[in-house]
Amino acid sequence: MSLPAGAEQALAAFAQCPGWEQRARLLMQWGERLPALSDAGRCEANRVHGCExxxxxxxxxxxxxxxxxxxxxxxxxxxxxxxxxxxxxGLTRADLAAIDLADWFAQLGLARQLSPSRSNGLNAVLQRMRELTERS
Incomplete structure (x- = not known):
């Protein structure tokens, strides 16, 4: 399965970071690029449970x-x-079902920085994505 363009960009960007400090800074920059959700989007129905x-x-x-x-x-x-x-x-439901979260963050060089609680939270987000695609 080929990677979406955004994933290719992420891999290229994180490959340029020699250490954790640079990766952490880049991680924060990626977070700042997330579009803000409206107040309506931040409702209980859209909340992912299983995250601290x-x-x-x-x-x-x-x-x-x-x-x-x-x-x-x-x-x-x-x-x-x-x-x-x-x-x-940009993935189909079948492609989404095949995502290996641990492998993705390992490719980015971030696996060691994922605490068990963060890892569980991200897995809860991925699980919620899969549930939402099953309903269609």
Whole structure:
């Protein structure tokens, strides 16, 4: 399966970072690029449960592929969400089902920085994405 353009950009950008400090700075920059969700989007129905921080997720089907918007009240998590969205936006339901989250963050050089609670939270977001695509 080929990577979406946003995922290719993320891999190229993070490959340029020699250490964690540079990756952390880049991670924050990616988080700042996430479009803000409206107050209506930050409702209980869009909240992802299973995350320590508040996370909201909205899905939209465009033809056979899916586009997601997400936000969080936690700065570092917004960066991780931006990278997750770069990996999954534009995928079909079948492609989304095949995503290996641990492998994606390992490719970016971020796997060691994912605490178990952050990892669980991101898995909860991915699971919610899959649930939303199943309803269509």
């Amino acid at each position: 921080s508040q996370v909201w997720l909205i899905a939209e089907q465009r033809g056979q592929v899916w586009q997601f918007c997400a936000s969080s009240d936690a700065r570092l998590l917004r960066g991780l969400l931006a990278l997750l969205l770069a990996r999954v936006n």
